[in-house]
Amino acid sequence: QQKVQQSPESLIVPEGAMTSLNCTFSDSASQYFAWYRQHSGKAPKALMSIFSNGEKEEGRFTIHLNKASLHFSLHIRDSQPSDSALYLCAVSTGSALGRLHFGAGTQLIVIP
Amino acid sequence: GPKVLQIPSHQIIDMGQMVTLNCDPVSNHLYFYWYKQILGQQMEFLVNFYNGKVMEKSKLFKDQFSVERPDGSYFTLKIQPTALEDSAVYFCASSTAGGVSAETLYFGSGTRLTVL
Numbered sequence: 001q002q003k004v005q006q007s008p009e010s011l012i013v014p015e016g017a018m019t020s021l022n023c024t025f026s027d028s029a030s031q032y033f034a035w036y037r038q039h040s041g042k043a044p045k046a047l048m049s050i051f052s053n054g055e056k057e058e059g060r061f062t063i064h065l066n067k068a069s070l071h072f073s074l075h076i077r078d079s080q081p082s083d084s085a086l087y088l089c090a091v092s093t094g095s096a097l098g099r100l101h102f103g104a105g106t107q108l109i110v111i112p
Numbered sequence: 113g114p115k116v117l118q119i120p121s122h123q124i125i126d127m128g129q130m131v132t133l134n135c136d137p138v139s140n141h142l143y144f145y146w147y148k149q150i151l152g153q154q155m156e157f158l159v160n161f162y163n164g165k166v167m168e169k170s171k172l173f174k175d176q177f178s179v180e181r182p183d184g185s186y187f188t189l190k191i192q193p194t195a196l197e198d199s200a201v202y203f204c205a206s207s208t209a210g211g212v213s214a215e216t217l218y219f220g221s222g223t224r225l226t227v228l
Contacts, residue, residue, distance in 0.1 A: 046218075
């Protein structure tokens with residue numbers, strides 16, 4: 001059974017700082033790795049995803065995957081107050097249609 | 113962007129009664145999902161649905177649960193009868209394709225179900 005864990009549980013950073021969020025998974029057959037963001041009371045919304053080892057950058061957001069370490073991360077450059085939200089990592093082995101395994105989330109607060 | 117609508121946002125029901133949660137997925141999406149999140153816990157996969165059939169379900173998808181999407185209308189999750197442990201937020205999601213190369217899942221805002 002896939003186990004997905006996130007750290008830290010919560011994080012407070014000042015505006016402009018670099019934020020790093022971590023996610024570990026247990027199934028080495030995992031093939032799809034994603035970050036979702038959820039503002040309070042709203043729908044989780046996909047931010048970025050990656051399939052292969054390495055880095056992928058989109059604007060201020062970078063996702064980094066190391067399959068051998070069973071770890072991937074999300075880095076937010078120049079964090080903004082609007083980035084304040086619950087960040088969920090999600091992992092899939094790929095064989096199951098849309099069967100994502102989610103972490104419990106990291107609550108990020110960016111202080112102006 | 114594409115939106116998935118869930119109706120209602122909150123439902124309170126007595127244990128043993130039937131409840132139907134409604135989801136209006138993104139219009140051109142073909143795959144539909146339900147996820148369950150108990151307060152303070154991770155969101156967990158319940159079921160996926162394609163071409164009128166359940167493709168896969170988890171252990172959380174009890175015999176009392178059923179899903180359908182009659183004639184392209186709402187994608188529904190029915191629980192009959194409800195139990196106290198069914199209290200949770202239920203998220204609906206949809207995507208254009210399934211599998212590892214799937215498009216992103218688009219989620220609704222969830223229906224908070226409270227079973228008394």
